[in-house]
Amino acid sequence: MIRSLALTDFRSYASASLPVSGGAVVLHGPNGAGKTNLLEAISLLTPGKGLRGATAAEMGRREPGEAVGRPWAVAATLRGADGDEVRLGTGVQTMGPSARRIVRIDGETAPPGRLLDHLRPVWATPEQDRLFSDARAERLRFFDRLVFAAHPDHAAVVSTYEKALRERLRLLTDDTRPPDPLWLDALEARLAESGARAAVARALALQELQAGIDARADRPFPQADLGLAGPAEEMATAGADEADIVEALGEGLMRARPRDAAAGRSLFGPHRSDLTALHREKNRPAAEGSSGEQKALVLNLILAQVTRLAEQPAQPILLLDEAPAHLDEARRAALFDEIEALKLQAFMTGTERPLFAALEGRAQFVAVEGGGLSSPSPLVGEGGGRSPTDEG
Numbered sequence: 001m002i003r004s005l006a007l008t009d010f011r012s013y014a015s016a017s018l019p020v021s022g023g024a025v026v027l028h029g030p031n032g033a034g035k036t037n038l039l040e041a042i043s044l045l046t047p048g049k050g051l052r053g054a055t056a057a058e059m060g061r062r063e064p065g066e067a068v069g070r071p072w073a074v075a076a077t078l079r080g081a082d083g084d085e086v087r088l089g090t091g092v093q094t095m096g097p098s099a100r101r102i103v104r105i106d107g108e109t110a111p112p113g114r115l116l117d118h119l120r121p122v123w124a125t126p127e128q129d130r131l132f133s134d135a136r137a138e139r140l141r142f143f144d145r146l147v148f149a150a151h152p153d154h155a156a157v158v159s160t161y162e163k164a165l166r167e168r169l170r171l172l173t174d175d176t177r178p179p180d181p182l183w184l185d186a187l188e189a190r191l192a193e194s195g196a197r198a199a200v201a202r203a204l205a206l207q208e209l210q211a212g213i214d215a216r217a218d219r220p221f222p223q224a225d226l227g228l229a230g231p232a233e234e235m236a237t238a239g240a241d242e243a244d245i246v247e248a249l250g251e252g253l254m255r256a257r258p259r260d261a262a263a264g265r266s267l268f269g270p271h272r273s274d275l276t277a278l279h280r281e282k283n284r285p286a287a288e289g290s291s292g293e294q295k296a297l298v299l300n301l302i303l304a305q306v307t308r309l310a311e312q313p314a315q316p317i318l319l320l321d322e323a324p325a326h327l328d329e330a331r332r333a334a335l336f337d338e339i340e341a342l343k344l345q346a347f348m349t350g351t352e353r354p355l356f357a358a359l360e361g362r363a364q365f366v367a368v369e370g371g372g373l374s375s376p377s378p379l380v381g382e383g384g385g386r387s388p389t390d391e392g
């Protein structure tokens with residue numbers, strides 16, 4: 001679990017540090033105070049672009065009128081189940097368009113994937129309120145993140161696939177010369193192999209998540225019947241051998257060449273797959289649900305995810321941006337109870353402290369304002385920064 005956090009020139013924070021207790025941490029403060037910025041900082045303690053999907057260059061603190069942000073850093077001290085302390089750090093040392101985030105573990109530069117040995121942040125953001133009615137690509141990215149938190153190899157497989165896909169499209173749409181057939185074959189072989197592996201991992205993760213959702217039937221959250229739409233995932237779900245999926249993908253890609261070349265887009269392959277969900281109780285597609293209903297379905301899915309991750313050595317950390325505000329009182333109380341029952345560390349944001357009234361005395365409350373953090377004793381904040389922009 002995270003024991004302390006320190007931010008330097010990160011977004012609206014010049015310099016802030018926060019000792020953290022286990023369990024629930026409530027970040028409350030007005031709009032624009034920096035609550036989401038703090039969650040984003042924690043979400044960077046895992047590979048990827050964090051909960052806003054931003055570039056490293058965007059995250060450096062900028063004063064009004066400044067075009068380029070400062071080099072920034074996020075650091076956390078963790079205490080593992082065995083009582084050992086680990087220091088995780090990430091940030092960029094020089095700014096510029098090519099700014100790359102580096103990762104340090106106990107002071108040593110490490111590949112970002114190693115962060116997953118220690119921490120597995122899972123987040124829910126207001127953007128997910130329309131997850132099931134949103135664009136397909138967004139939903140697939142969300143699902144791939146769930147797959148990847150439990151099966152870290154999945155990220156590399158998807159990235160290999162996406163790289164080969166871009167390369168193949170470049171060959172197919174190059175007007176200056178016909179595509180080199182050997183190169184095209186090689187790329188499609190790579191696509192079929194990585195695509196099949198991704199599809200198998202997705203199907204497996206879906207099965208585990210569905211089992212997790214089914215096991216939560218007694219909770220006051222709506223349940224989703226999940227599915228994966230896409231030929232490769234459908235084969236994997238039906239129990240096909242990976243080799244057969246590779247073959248089917250290879251054939252499909254070859255057949256799709258003229259169509260892809262004409263469209264200038266890749267119209268076939270598991271990047272076009274989708275996560276489907278049925279609101280079980282209502283027996284209707286989740287996409288038709290209200291944003292409150294979709295939020296509750298997503299939260300239930302995320303709780304199933306953290307429950308399954310809790311069985312792994314690296315700890316799940318729940319980051320809930322404005323989630324409680326979207327829930328009615330009964331579900332809010334159930335969410336808080338669940339965080340306690342699962343012994344989860346959860347960071348939750350909300351503009352109003354009374355939203356978290358049920359947690360008074362059971363959680364750490366942190367007031368976020370003006371780029372600073374303050375938490376009553378024994379948890380003393382040291383926000384020294386100020387938000388350079390308006391703070392609602």
Ligand SMILES: Nc1ncnc2c1ncn2[C@@H]1O[C@H](COP(=O)(O)OP(=O)(O)OP(=O)(O)O)[C@@H](O)[C@H]1O
Nearest residue numbers: 011012031032033034035036037059060061062389
């Ligand atoms: N790179 C940056 N440098 C300086 N300030 C930034 C940077 N990026 C974002 N900000 C500022 O951070 C503030 C937004 O913070 P954040 O999104 O954390 O607010 P919040 O407390 O979650 O608000 P809300 O309740 O409205 O969701 C804005 O004032 C924004 O201008």
